[in-house]
Amino acid sequence: MKEPAFLAIAHLWVGCIRIVAGYIALAAPKGKTLHRAAGTCFFVTMILLCASGLWLSLARDILFTVYLSWLAFHAVVTGWATAASRHSFARVITYLSPLSSLTMMAGAVIGAFRAASAPDGMLNGLPPGAFLAIAGIACLISGLDGLFIFRSFHHGARRTARHGWRMGFSMFLASGIFFFGNTRFLPEALHHPVFLATPVLLVVCLTAWFAIRARFQTRA
Template sequence: MISTISSLPLIGQLHFLVGVIGLLAGVTPFLVRKGGTSHRLAGRVFVVCMLLLCASGLYMSLTRSILFTAFLALLAGHAVTTGWMAAARITGRAEQLAAGVISLVAMTAAGSGLVVASLPSGTLNDLPPVAFYSLGGVALWIAGIDVLALRRGAANDRQRLTRHIWRMGFALFIASFIFFFGNNSVLPPVLRSPLALLTPVLSVIGLTLYASLRMRLGRRPAFPSGMKTQGRGEGGG
């Protein structure tokens, strides 16, 4: 394992190490008291690690002409940024900018699918057009949620914190999927079995769904100290 990692370029080694820290930090908020010191500290570490991962991942994807992972980096970057914005109560122009960015990602991903479909091989990096259409569809779905949230106006605490949870969870899902299925050559052999690779990714999905539904539908969700709900409201986001 050490020799495999050491054979990577420096940015690849840093990307891997930051990924390990980010995954550990990303899981921690699901397991500790919400709003506590551990929750806040782990959340901050996760946001910083994810932004570094997205930036380095985007750079490596573009320099190696791997368009699919470039879009994944943009999706994850948008998710963690808007998840942090929801927790920090950042609204207004920042929300409008975020909605514009993810809309642009959606159109570019879908357009890339059309370009791939026109290629003689019908693939790009061994991926068919449907892979890019799928990413475009996910980005378009998120853009739709963002636009609806802007039209709805100020969100109550339950809506805002649900948004925070699922977007952080979505970013963690992308990071864990890439880590375990895109970089498994640097993992020890015992962690390369399908079950070992799939378990952490499914665990992230399960934790995100549970925490999101508990926050959205629970009668007495766990809020940071001093925070009160303003009612359930309508819609998620």
Template sequence: MTLLMGIHIAGGMVALVTGAAAVAARKGGALHVRAGQGFVAAMLLLWLTATLLHLRDGKPDSAVGDLFIGYFVITSWLAARRHDGTTGRIEIAACVLILALSAIIAWGAFAGTARPTPVGLGPVFVVAGFCLVAGLLDLNAILRKALTPVQRISRHLWRMCSAFFIATGSFFLGQQDALPEAVRGSPVLVVLAFAPFAILAVFLVRLRFGRRLRSVLEALRA
């Protein structure tokens, strides 16, 4: 194992721990903020080391895909930091980047130059579409000038959970050789890998409908 790979693995482990801590902690509290900062730092380290590893191994297309990590982490962090809901030059640059990445991936799939997955090019088109949606949401945020608190927090949540999925999916699905043989191929690993999206759904429902649900419950108790 090279030093670079060791740093990459260590960054991934820190990302898993800090990401889980940020999810479990009270939102807006000191632990949530500190865990979130640790998660951002660990994910940026993952981005850097993954890019260097892919370039070293002669996989420039994978290095381009690594841009997802930086994109989701940085835009999510900015959404949390910009309490007034505004966007700036970094968001504009991120929007241009992700839309260009969507076009490149889609073109590669249509032209047949993209590296196929074990199940064909379908997932490649899905990734291209996901990039397009993310870019359009960026454009919407930029054109709005200022997001409402619910819109800003929603933007932070879905982007941070997408970044968290990159960490969980890469470990629980992509690194099963490093896990005990008894759990390899287990459905539990799939659940753990996709857990960030389930967490995202719960928090988005609470964020957008929490007050209404509490009102209904209070009315039922009365």
């Protein structure tokens, strides 16, 4: 697959917009205009980011980031579908979500076997365990998708918390790739591990805060 010359730069700038929109959406009061506007911007840019990331990964034959793009796409789309559960299309996405995550798990297991069968025991410079980790995460997400469908689809608190952590998880994946995989675009003075890790850890903290706040506010 050919890589368009502009795609890498567009991918970078979309990623920058996504970071700003994601932090605002996580920090803003739930359900307010600012949260909705930032969340919509985050959702759109995440879809574009996953699509461009998938294209770049296929063009460069990097199977591992194919699965990361798929995982981030699955998280953000199911997160949106959870918040928009009144729409029939969103419900279809929710009911199909276990199939997507199980397919992702199977693909990651295949990647692990390819890595194990390679002469150096590596694929894309990674051992089989890296692909098995993706498979394990996909398996866990598939189980959570199934539980949501059969046990708590209409439960407001769980639905809001699921929306928050799915969006946060997709942002966590994208932020990790952005800050640790694109250091060549950052000034050398900012290559310190503390600077690179802080935005990623901030996503984890904001996501946890959002999910906990959502559960208590919905019950109030």
